[in-house]
Amino acid sequence: MGNIEITLNGRTVSVLENISILEAAKRNGIYLPTLCHHPDQRVKANCRVCVVEVEGVRNLVASCSTAVREGMKITTNSPRVRETVRTILELIFADHPQECLTCIRNEKCELRQIASRFGINSIQGAKTANNYPVDTSTPSIVRNPNKCIKCGRCAEVCHHTQEVGVLYSHNRSTEIMISPEYGKNLSEVGCVLCGQCAAVCPVGAIHEKDDTDQVWAALADPGKHVVVQTAPSVRVSIAEEFNMPPGSIQTGKLVAALRSLGFERVFDTDFSADLTIMEEGHELLHRIQNGGVLPLITSCSPGWINYAEKYYPELLPNISTCKSPQQMFGAVAKTFYAKRSGIAPEDIYVVSVMPCTAKKYEAIQPEMRSSGYQDVDAVLTTRELARILRHEGIDFSMLEESEYDSPLGTSTGAAAIFGTTGGVMEAALRSVYEIVTGETLSKLDFSEVRGLEGVRSASVDLKGKEVKVAIAHGLANAKKIAEKIKAGEEDYTFIEVMCCPGGCIGGGGQPYGTTQEVRKKRMEALYQVDSDMPLRKSHENPAVIELYQEFFGEPMGELSHRYLHIERAEEAEAVI
Amino acid sequence: MGVNNKELVFNISREEFVDLKTYRERGGYTALQKALRQPPESSIQELKSAGLRGRGGAAFPTAVKIEMVRNNGETGRYVICNADEGEPGTFKDRFIMTHLPFQVIEGITLAAYLAGAENGYIYVRHEYPEVQRILRESIKEAEEAGLLGEDILGSGIRLKLEIFSGAGSYLCGEETALLSSIEGRKGRPRVKPPYPTQSGLWNKPTLINNVETLANIPKIIEKGSGWYRSIGTADSTGTKLISLSGDVVNRGLIEVPFGITFADIIEEYGLGAKPGRTVKAVNIGGASGVLVPGFMLETPLEYTACAKAGITIGSGAIFVLDDTRPILPNVHNRVKFFLHESCGKCTPCREGLRQANVILSKLLSGMATESDVVLLERYTRAIQEASFCGLGQAAGNSLKSSLEYFHEEYLAACGQECRDKEETA
Structure with missing residues (x-):
């Protein structure tokens, strides 16, 4: 692409040809307001708050959907543009419950931010906001249609990124609504609870179910021993909530913040990620050696599990019987840790901090009570944790770094990269290679499985035996792989699937503003965490080794089966 | 229909139905025969010289549109006759289709041939069942006469023409919403570009023209651009x-x-x-x-x-x-019409019209103040300036013009009580 010259607010600038006016303005330091626009999505051009003036064009044009042309004269700051944008914002507000103070989105709301920028100080016009029932039918996501501004970002991500397609824009005129079919609740349709809709909603119309009150209550209960686990990806995303740039690694401050909230122990899901590799790696070897169902597909991502259960039940026998790291942690905390620390499991309260809304659903499943109690008591998303910290007035930037507690806080670099697409695969390969070959890997980085390409595959040489592996992230890509397996087109042995684009770093519970660019930075940060770790192979995690010695015996052993696996394949047969 | 019985494009009385035989006797299909004999470029040039512009409302030069589709490398092109005539108070296309169906069909055939399209639709509004019936019969007749379908007039050229019935949405007269409607999607406008000429029906280059525009084509090809230019003015021919x-x-x-x-x-x-x-x-x-x-x-x-x-x-x-008609009820009627027909996709059209409707109701019930009129003016500007598609932009036309030319009626409608209240405030 070549460059062309345009005039932007009287200034002649050179910009790439074919980009939008919005992009051209941004590259020249002018951030035009947007609501329906999302950098990862197709252009929708329906909110109209990005309109600008183009000389020679009768009406204002949407800058998001209009490409720059040689010699184009653009004005973004004329009284005409300003009046129009302000009027559109007022029109949106007139149809919006004016409850900003009590809205979960509050100051993180894009509409409110733009309104503040434009100095909207009174909202004229008739108040027309509806009073539809709020959809609280799932344990993960709350949908409040009254706050919806009909930008279409949620439907777009649901249809095109995830290809689940349960959110539609229907009806017309002022009756237009974005919801599941026939106004049903999310629990009544094929929603997999990935929360990508909530992550892209510019306002408070779809958001995570808020579980912060439960956590406050547990922390205040003197009878509870409250422990917390943090997912791998949270350490590289939480800082964004406190105005640090994407990709900031803030493990120490995260631990310190949790400690100051009053958690008895601050543990790490990375520990149980290493444990997952031990179990899943051995499951893979077992299946290869005993003619089990292949390819083996990972089971860490509950959004993916929900998707497979609803749309590809025939693939359930392929999915690893391993619980996710979150659930392995809960089971270990209320068995091994309870025994070791002499605390009754019923008095232990396990909180997870997850990048994920589907984890809230996973935690309450009946099969996730192997300790005899609900293994994980409460799940907070990254955004909810940030809200708690802000509430407590904890200045994240001033915290002194702290370290995870032992033993359930000890981990390796292999566990850290669980948080990115390709990470589980790489962690598994590091361990499986060494276990199978008995040799030490000379190079730990499996760069062939890294990256943000939607579907990736590679061949790995396990000392003479070629193993074909594949990775997919985002459900549209998972669908491609699932179809290939069904058609018997590929002879993969091991497949990693993550529900959200980018893996957990792009999870539905992550800080707002996640884009491809942001995912890339969070991903790089996780690889940095990995390479900075003294230990980078799960099977070398001393706490995991100790856990097997003292409690589980061996991977895939009897106790492992009881606490760390579930019987997915049998369930599938029951379904059929 | 000319009062002075001038030789115009549609030379029939209001009562007449021109069947295929009569149409051919009056020179019908000589244009198609002529066009098939000469290089397509010559026919396109003839349309260009004639200065024919789209009669649906946008007045885009027809020959240029045909060329855009023709010069698109992609094959599997479509021609679509927009017969969704949903504009209130408009009944011209209905007349042409019920009285001169073969002039429309010949026009479509010519346009398809010149654009290189072998498949076509006539998108007829749902409210015109009679039109749909006549067109279906006429298409069949034309096919049987070798004027449509496979090997038209022995030229090897083909055009499969079908009727597609709309479902009652005004907006589907907007060309991209019309495309979505045929494709079985929601009848909402699409982002342009790509224009239909680049990527239209099922992403294929598509020529979409209004009934009247297409019905002009045979006459121009038959009688020449010189004749056509002799009618009308230098600026607007025909x-x-x-x-x-x-x-x-x-x-x-x-x-x-x-x-x-x-x-x-x-x-x-x-x-x-x-x-x-x-x-x-x-x-x-x-x-x-x-x-x-x-x-x-x-x-x-x-x-x-x-x-x-x-x-x-x-x-x-x-x-x-x-002079017996007040302006405001008329404007209110239009606003209600557009509010009902708005697809709801973009903010200014959906919300602006909703608020305009509220203000007009207030005005008509004597509950409005002058500040409501000022607000209405502001909403009108936003509707016109910033709506996604032509429907929204045009929805503000009667508001804007009436606010300009009949402002005193708006002010007169502001209730005395309300005016007093405003003054006190």
Whole structure:
């Protein structure tokens, strides 16, 4: 692409040809307001708050959907543009419950931010906001249609990124609504609870179910021993909530913040990620050696599990019987840790901090009570944790770094990269290679499985035996792989699937503003965490080794089966 | 339909039905024969020289549109005849299709041949079942006569033409919403570019033209651009069908050469206002058009002159209001119409019209204040300036023009009580 010259607010600038006016303005330091626009999505051009003036064009044009042309004269700051944008914002507000103070989105709301920028100080016009029932039918996501501004970002991500397609824009005129079919609740349709809709909603119309009150209550209960686990990806995303740039690694401050909230122990899901590799790696070897169902597909991502259960039940026998790291942690905390620390499991309260809304659903499943109690008591998303910290007035930037507690806080670099697409695969390969070959890997980085390409595959040489592996992230890509397996087109042995684009770093519970660019930075940060770790192979995690010695015996052993696996394949047969 | 019985494009009486035999006797299908004998470029050049512009409202040069599709490398192109005639007060396409169906079909066949399309649709509004029946029968007849379908007139050229019925949405007359409708999607407009000529029906290059536009093509090819240019003016060639209704003596469909003034249309063809009354306002271009006062009617029906005067020729509907009619109920009616027909996709159209409706209701019930009128003006600007598609942009036309030319009626509608309250405040 070549460059062309345009005039932007009287200034002649050179910009790439074919980009939008919005992009051209941004590259020249002018951030035009947007609501329906999302950098990862197709252009929708329906909110109209990005309109600008183009000389020679009768009406204002949407800058998001209009490409720059040689010699184009653009004005973004004329009284005409300003009046129009302000009027559109007022029109949106007139149809919006004016409850900003009590809205979960509050100051993180894009509409409110733009309104503040434009100095909207009174909202004229008739108040027309509806009073539809709020959809609280799932344990993960709350949908409040009254706050919806009909930008279409949620439907777009649901249809095109995830290809689940349960959110539609229907009806017309002022009756237009974005919801599941026939106004049903999310629990009544094929929603997999990935929360990508909530992550892209510019306002408070779809958001995570808020579980912060439960956590406050547990922390205040003197009878509870409250422990917390943090997912791998949270350490590289939480800082964004406190105005640090994407990709900031803030493990120490995260631990310190949790400690100051009053958690008895601050543990790490990375520990149980290493444990997952031990179990899943051995499951893979077992299946290869005993003619089990292949390819083996990972089971860490509950959004993916929900998707497979609803749309590809025939693939359930392929999915690893391993619980996710979150659930392995809960089971270990209320068995091994309870025994070791002499605390009754019923008095232990396990909180997870997850990048994920589907984890809230996973935690309450009946099969996730192997300790005899609900293994994980409460799940907070990254955004909810940030809200708690802000509430407590904890200045994240001033915290002194702290370290995870032992033993359930000890981990390796292999566990850290669980948080990115390709990470589980790489962690598994590091361990499986060494276990199978008995040799030490000379190079730990499996760069062939890294990256943000939607579907990736590679061949790995396990000392003479070629193993074909594949990775997919985002459900549209998972669908491609699932179809290939069904058609018997590929002879993969091991497949990693993550529900959200980018893996957990792009999870539905992550800080707002996640884009491809942001995912890339969070991903790089996780690889940095990995390479900075003294230990980078799960099977070398001393706490995991100790856990097997003292409690589980061996991977895939009897106790492992009881606490760390579930019987997915049998369930599938029951379904059929 | 010309009063002076001039030789125009649609030379029939209002009562007449021109069947295939009669159509051919009167020179029908000589254009197609001629076009098949000469290189397509010559026919396109003829249309270009004739200066034919789209009669649906946008007035885009027809030959240029045909060329855009023709020059697109992609094959599997489509031709679509837009017969969704949903503009209130417009009934011209209905007349052509029910009285001169073969002129439309020949026009579509010519356009398809010139654009290189082998498949076509006539998108007929749901409310025209009679039109759909006549067109279906006429298509069948044309096919049987070798004028449509495979190997047209032995030339090896083919065109499969089908009727597609709309489902009652006004917006589906907007070309990209129309495409979505045929594809089985929601009838909402798409982002342009890509334009239909680049990526239209099922992502194929698509030529979409209005019924009247297409029906002009055979006459131009048959009689030549010189003849066509002799009608109308240098700026706007040929004729325009006018759907004349409202408070005039003689209502109905007429064909007029471009260049005639609106006053003359009303006087000559409509025989003026009813006895004892005077023309107060005229709505030009259908519900999406403007409302102008009597003094503006000296403007000639001509694209440039009308654009300069802020008059939208649109579909060519002229609706006359005499001095017994208040303006506000008329505007309110249009606003309600557009609010109902808005697809709801973009904010200014959906929310702006909703608020405009509220203010007009307040005005009509004497509950509005002058500040409501100011607010209405602001909403109108946003609707016009920032709506996604032509529907929204045009929805503001009657609001804007009436606020400009009949402002005193808005002010008069503000309740005295409310005015007092405002003054106190």
